[in-house]
Amino acid sequence: MTPFTYLRADTVNDAVRLGAGETAAFLGGGTNIVDLMRETVARHETLVDVTRLSAAVTETAEGGLLIGAAATNTAVAEHHGVRTRYPMLSRAILAGASAQIRNMATVGGNLLQRTRCTYFYDTDGSHCNKRAPGTGCDAREGFNRIHAILGASDACVATHPSDMCVALTALDAVVHVEGRDGARTLPFGELHRLPGDRPDLDTVLAAGDLITAIELPPLGVAARSTYRKVRDRASYAFALISVAAAIEMDGDRIADVRIAFGGVAHKPWRATKAEPALRGELASEAVFRAAAAAEFADARPLRDNAFKPELATRTLAAVLAELAKGDVA
């Protein structure tokens, strides 16, 4: 680990002031950044500890929830309002990492963990455009079972590892950001980037921008929602495919639906093609599969992950069938 200066922020203004500059980074629970710095993938000169800023989960005037960015993953997953009104978010968080990591990791840190793959970590042996721009991507022709099938580029085929973010994308969450020019908000789906020719940039945030909170809008459809994660072992592994889905039925007809996929792209993937293919339709296996087919029509699988479009299709169909029957608590 290269030497750094540790600073603790007691207010949002302090954090934004201390965190300005290209060589500074904000520190949450540290579960990703400490590892990246130890492996010298990251070499920040200043870490600004923001874990003492707001961790509160509060009701908004609109009837949603405002989650302070310093809230731990566990605190969000166990919050009564999240469990009952946004169950897919609890389920997504509980499907991620291990309990020890969920106790440390913050919401802000989860959003800003690096989009990554094993080649990104391999500082000694691998080319990686995300770690060292312009050096090439060894994953594209390498072992790429966990990699992206949608929205990738020649430069990068890594996937975003967060489960929480898949649910937040489906829930139309809003990101509250404080920067040098003051406060602003952005839709969750606009926070993370596709790699293009700048895979070194995971988000649209500028240096010094601090995520202060995530806002969940009131969303009736979310009460009947869940998260399904398919992985190589039963627990504590990244997703091969994951699905966050919410449904509202009108008899046998799908009145409303929200869907996002994990494990398919450089960012959590909102299913903007599958959702309109489902609204107003009679719930059936054929309709679910057709919606998935619309979403994955542009999929470009790699050598080792040609199974992903079909796995994603089957996972979506299974989740929607359960939700349509009302089987999911």
Added chain:
Amino acid sequence: MSFVVNGNAVPGPADPRVSLLDHLRETLHLTGTKKGCNQGACGACTVLVDGERILSCLALAVQYDGREITTIEGLAETAALHPLQAAFIEHDGFQCGYCTPGQICSAIGMAAEARRGVPSHVSADLAADVILTRDEIQERMSGNLCRCGAHNGIIDAIQATMAPAPTAETSAELAA
């Protein structure tokens, strides 16, 4: 800065790069907490901070100013074993013993989470009280690996100690 380890005030690290794990082992000479993977994958370094289980290898010690840390050395107040330590012996919950301090600290944190109703990935109902079935323990302990493969004995020991309806005395003992 300073924090409290097993009830004693101790100094913080001289360098912010020092992990809580290295600080415990190298500076405070509390070598019960083990370094397995040093990258958050194995759980051998699990300790309790204000009663919550965390991975000390991914924790920068400097972040834990003012917090109360409990390691395997601090679980039992006297030479006697913590009930869960005794259960690990009774149920063959280890072979080489390297992962055991992390397993035991993790299980104590896990039981506290279950008591306050934190659901898990395998909980059928997110809002129901937690019953520590074998499946629940297995999922909740998935962050602690055992290369010897003593997982069945580990789960037996945890279930025998944590899952029976606790009396007032055993609750106090387990929370220690």
